[in-house]
Amino acid sequence: MEKLMIAGGYPLKGTVRISGAKNSAVALIPATILADSPVTIEGLPNISDVQILKGLLEELGGTVSFNESDMTVDPSSMISMPLPNGKVKKLRASYYLMGAMLGRFKKAVIGLPGGCHLGPRPIDQHIKGFEALGAKVTNEQGAIYLRADELIGARIYLDVVSVGATINIMLAAVRAKGRTIIENAAKEPEIIDVATLLTNMGAKIKGAGTDVIRIDGVDQLHGCQHTIIPDRIEAGTYMILGAAVGEGVLIDNVIPQHLESLIAKLREMGVKIEAGDDQVFVGPADQMKAVDIKTLVYPGFPTDLQQPITTLLTNAVGTSMVTDTIYSARFKHIDELRRMNGNIKVEGRTAIIHGPVKLQGAKVKATDLRAGAALVIAGLMAEGVTEVTGVEHIDRGYSHLVEKLNGLGATIWRENLTQEEQEQIKNA
Numbered sequence: 001m002e003k004l005m006i007a008g009g010y011p012l013k014g015t016v017r018i019s020g021a022k023n024s025a026v027a028l029i030p031a032t033i034l035a036d037s038p039v040t041i042e043g044l045p046n047i048s049d050v051q052i053l054k055g056l057l058e059e060l061g062g063t064v065s066f067n068e069s070d071m072t073v074d075p076s077s078m079i080s081m082p083l084p085n086g087k088v089k090k091l092r093a094s095y096y097l098m099g100a101m102l103g104r105f106k107k108a109v110i111g112l113p114g115g116c117h118l119g120p121r122p123i124d125q126h127i128k129g130f131e132a133l134g135a136k137v138t139n140e141q142g143a144i145y146l147r148a149d150e151l152i153g154a155r156i157y158l159d160v161v162s163v164g165a166t167i168n169i170m171l172a173a174v175r176a177k178g179r180t181i182i183e184n185a186a187k188e189p190e191i192i193d194v195a196t197l198l199t200n201m202g203a204k205i206k207g208a209g210t211d212v213i214r215i216d217g218v219d220q221l222h223g224c225q226h227t228i229i230p231d232r233i234e235a236g237t238y239m240i241l242g243a244a245v246g247e248g249v250l251i252d253n254v255i256p257q258h259l260e261s262l263i264a265k266l267r268e269m270g271v272k273i274e275a276g277d278d279q280v281f282v283g284p285a286d287q288m289k290a291v292d293i294k295t296l297v298y299p300g301f302p303t304d305l306q307q308p309i310t311t312l313l314t315n316a317v318g319t320s321m322v323t324d325t326i327y328s329a330r331f332k333h334i335d336e337l338r339r340m341n342g343n344i345k346v347e348g349r350t351a352i353i354h355g356p357v358k359l360q361g362a363k364v365k366a367t368d369l370r371a372g373a374a375l376v377i378a379g380l381m382a383e384g385v386t387e388v389t390g391v392e393h394i395d396r397g398y399s400h401l402v403e404k405l406n407g408l409g410a411t412i413w414r415e416n417l418t419q420e421e422q423e424q425i426k427n428a
């Protein structure tokens with residue numbers, strides 16, 4: 001087990017290249033199960049979620065090669081092996097194995113997913129969709145059993161706008177008989193990316209990126225080559241870092257339109273941003289102003305950037321209110337920021353941040369992926385040295401974080417946890 005050591009106070013300058021999107025990658029990889037010949041995905045991030053999914057496809061009998069960023073999956077010899085336990089518990093997106101395996105084999109057994117603990121994260125809308133397509137779904141001791149004689153297209157209205165349910169229903173419906181219509185679908189760019197891959201594989205999908213998606217099922221899907229979109233959340237994290245401690249940071253390989261809500265908020269705070277075709281330049285900030293933020297479904301402000309921007313707001317003048325409307329308990333980073341001298345309180349779903357304060361280095365714990373990102377930003381802003389444990393959460397979503405930050409002029413390194421620290425974590 002490792003921890004991150006961060007010496008604060010070094011200004012960041014230069015160019016950082018953004019990796020492929022985690023939330024696309026974790027759906028694109030299971031989607032390959034649906035093909036009858038090899039699929040190559042280019043530009044994947046080298047993160048633990050991707051490595052774990054690679055292992056899961058191998059457990060199913062697939063042949064997978066991965067060279068840092070390009071993955072080729074030959075799914076032709078896969079079988080519908082039950083995966084009730086083990087690796088599926090380590091990430092949220094293992095739920096996509098349900099839709100993909102149901103689509104191809106008409107049966108699957110998948111353990112309930114893991115992922116970040118952000119309050120309740122039910123999958124009732126995924127199950128509602130599978131049942132509407134004709135599957136029988138039961139939950140037996142923490143594993144979801146799915147079986148269908150055949151899948152038949154249906155009209156499915158999502159009661160909650162859900163990224164996962166939208167993609168999962170698409171995965172199952174592409175090989176169903178007839179037309180499926182998903183209403184009140186989520187509109188995130190990752191959904192369009194998955195629809196693009198499926199279309200390249202021979203699927204018939206219209207409307208991805210709008211709130212009504214139409215899918216006409218086909219009998220067979222074939223192999224293809226696909227390039228993933230850049231990670232808007234990783235890009236947003238580096239933009240926030242650029243605003244926090246930058247002296248001019250160029251974020252390369254980004255789709256600025258995916259980040260309009262963040263760009264608008266940073267500008268409102270007084271940060272200078274120049275957006276190009278596939279780059280965003282974040283200029284050195286003078287004194288930043290407090291702002292209010294409400295997380296919303298896309299194209300609103302992403303919940304996945306709520307924790308990182310909360311850290312930035314500790315340095316803004318005035319009182320900021322950050323409300324998370326998507327998750328009820330995405331504030332575990334706040335106690336840690338308080339340890340670092342943050343003046344923040346939480347009331348219900350709102351964090352109230354009084355600034356500016358000078359953050360101080362401390363020993364802190366990342367409880368989830370973006371809490372980890374928030375604490376890394378805090379460590380780079382702080383006076384003195386910050387130690388961040390819980391690095392395994394950060395490694396789920398940030399490809400080459402230490403190398404990218406050091407490339408920008410930060411001083412950050414990994415260290416093995418001492419025996420005593422390992423004991424403390426075990427007993428906590």
Ligand SMILES: CC(=O)N[C@H]1[C@@H](OP(=O)(O)OP(=O)(O)OC[C@H]2O[C@@H](n3ccc(=O)[nH]c3=O)[C@H](O)[C@@H]2O)O[C@H](CO)[C@@H](O)[C@@H]1O
Nearest residue numbers: 023092093120121122123124125126160162163164165326
């Ligand atoms: C792997 C992946 O892509 N993860 C992202 C995905 O998570 P995930 O797909 O899990 O998030 P959803 O969009 O499904 O969840 C949105 C909201 O809907 C609720 N809900 C969801 C499904 C359901 O069946 N019932 C239900 O009530 C959730 O509890 C949550 O409050 O979108 C989230 C919202 O942008 C992001 O924070 C995650 O980074």
Ligand SMILES: C=C(OP(=O)(O)O)C(=O)O
Nearest residue numbers: 092093115116304369370
């Ligand atoms: C919540 C996140 O991930 P997951 O859904 O994979 O837990 C995230 O990426 O911020």
